[in-house]
Amino acid sequence: MLRRLSVRHQSWPLAAPFRISRGVKHSAEVVAVDIRQGAAIGRGEGVPYARYGESTDSVLMQVRAVAGLVEAGATRENLERSLPPGAARSAIDAALWDLEAAATGQTVSATLGHCPPRPLITALTVGLDTPERMAEAARSLAGAALVKVKVDADRPETQIRAVRRHCPDxxxxxxxNESWNIGLLxxxxxxxxxxxxxxxxxPLPAADDAALEGLGPAVPMCADESCHVSxxxxxxxxxxxxxxxxxxxTGGLTEALRLLAAARADGFRIMVGCMICSSLGIAPALQVAREAEFVDLDGPLWLERDxxxxxRARAGVLSPPDPGFWGEPRPRMAWGAG
Known part of the structure; x- marks a missing residue:
């Protein structure tokens, strides 16, 4: 049965600006993909990221370049040979997983041998700002079990202490976000x-990873920009x-699961994160987050609407989307912002 792929840019306004050392966001700019096969629809979302040389236009072009291949029946494995890791492949990969669930009547969780997603503790983020404003933001998170602090190279010790003071437990x-050097670290x-x-x-630019050799850190270091795929x-x-x-x-759930297995085998601790995105962007990531020590999937919580x-989240406990949202058989339903 023939497929039909559609792709579009969506902009989701944020409830408050999101600041990191590289700049500030006022909206989540995402690329959404739908793949239809008969009555079944698969949905996915990717976030173009300038740090990795991506833009909304470049990701849209990548998706359109392989649309014919996908419509002709390409598998997730075919996709890995046709697109590099990144937002375009992630959006299509997610849509193909979702399409399979819709077409076969079996959930993604069941296909992977998992139980359905359950509530998880997610990090809540204090964005980069003056120490005074970061303290105020931290005060509103009192009681959260896991807090992430965005810092830069300007007074990071003051920023960290300000948040710790109001989130003591x-x-x-x-x-x-790569803003430190080895001396500061x-x-x-x-x-x-x-x-x-x-x-x-x-802490360091990915190009400076070698400077970590022999550091013997007092606190574990986590690779983000330095780690994309297995x-x-x-x-x-x-x-x-x-x-x-x-x-x-990683370019989607398919490679993310491969990276998870390889990282565990190598003895790395696991964090699962996201870009600033809608709930469609984190729904597949919940299949990986169930095995993570650190979960940082608060991207949708920054949106004005989703x-x-x-x-949903309450006091840092993230509840998965409703049944039928992604990766599960679902009745025909309206799809859009709430």
Missing amino acids: ARLIVDP RALQPVLVEARVDLVEQ ADLPRLRGLYQAVNIKLDK HAGGA
Whole structure:
């Protein structure tokens, strides 16, 4: 039976600006893919990321370039040979998983031998700002079990302490987004211990990974920009103790599951993250997050509005989307923002 692929750009306004060391976001710009086969529809979403040389236009072009292949019946494995890892492949990969569930009547969870997604503790993010405003944001997260702090190279110790003061019991992830150098990282080791930080995510530029050799960090280091796919793991051994798996980096759930298995076999601790996206962007990631020590899937929580039936969170506990939202058989239904 012939398929039909459609692709479009969607813009989701944020409820508040999201700041990291590389800049500020006011909306989530995503590429949404639908694949129809008879009455069955599969849906997926990817987030173009400039750090990886992507734009909305480039990702739309990539999807359109392989549309004929997908419509002719390409599998997820075929897709890996036709597109590099990134947002375009992630969106199509997710749509193909969802299409399979809709067409066969078997959930993605069942196909993978998993139980249905369950509520998980997710990190709630304090965006980069002045220490005073970060303290105010942290105050609103009092009681959260896991908090992620976005910092830069300007007074990071003050930023970290400001958040810790108002989140005294939370596990803490510090994310400089490649903004530190090895000298600053070494100097901050006592601060990280004092603040009881659980994980430092990508402190140095990915090109400077070699500087981590012999560091002996007091707090585990997590590779984010340095780790996209399973083939990256050999060069990260001895430099990082954890890896952050994001579907927009791996090119979708298919490679994310491969990276998860390889990272576990290599002894890496597992974090599962996301870009700023809608609930459609994190629904496939929940299949990986069930095995993660650190879950950072609060992307949809930054949106002013989300898809109807999407993920919800209360006090840092993320509830999966409603049954039928993604990866499950579902009746014909309206699809869009709630």
